[in-house]
Amino acid sequence: MKLPGRLQVPDVVRSVALLPGERRLAWGLTGDGAALVATPTRLLLPGGTSMDWVMVEKATWRQPVLTVTEVAEVEGTGREQAFTIEQDAALAEVVRARVTSSVAWSDRRRLDPRGAVRLVGRRVPGEDALLWQLVFDRETDPSDPLVRAQASAFLDAVRRTIG
Numbered sequence: 133m134k135l136p137g138r139l140q141v142p143d144v145v146r147s148v149a150l151l152p153g154e155r156r157l158a159w160g161l162t163g164d165g166a167a168l169v170a171t172p173t174r175l176l177l178p179g180g181t182s183m184d185w186v187m188v189e190k191a192t193w194r195q196p197v198l199t200v201t202e203v204a205e206v207e208g209t210g211r212e213q214a215f216t217i218e219q220d221a222a223l224a225e226v227v228r229a230r231v232t233s234s235v236a237w238s239d240r241r242r243l244d245p246r247g248a249v250r251l252v253g254r255r256v257p258g259e260d261a262l263l264w265q266l267v268f269d270r271e272t273d274p275s276d277p278l279v280r281a282q283a284s285a286f287l288d289a290v291r292r293t294i295g
């Protein structure tokens with residue numbers, strides 16, 4: 133029986149392999165019929181790959197295109213994947229909410245003599261400790277030992293304070 137206002141879950145979505153105990157929160161279909169499925173811990177992508185929410189820097193929705201950018205050491209340089217969604221069961225809303233809620237703490241710190249780094253503490257489902265990430269601004273050279281030392285010192289101080 134189909135409930136009013138709810139989309140029937142297509143077989144291709146039902147066939148996406150979930151981990152034991154994992155459940156579907158939302159899904160979408162691309163124009164060629166490939167499924168994307170959001171779970172509490174990750175986004176399952178066409179081709180059998182997935183991205184944990186803590187590894188998503190940002191997700192944008194410009195209907196009908198959902199773009200997901202992976203976290204990288206330098207802001208905005210992570211692999212970007214775009215999907216044209218033809219049929220949507222709350223996928224964009226759930227993706228945005230999951231990515232946003234994975235960020236527990238974020239702060240941008242200036243580096244000397246120039247540049248900046250963002251310290252990001254991410255919630256990992258099922259774990260108490262935050263996953264900490266350093267994301268450098270584009271004009272900052274993360275391979276510079278002085279820059280790296282400053283960023284690490286900032287991160288150590290935040291870990292001692294926040295956990």
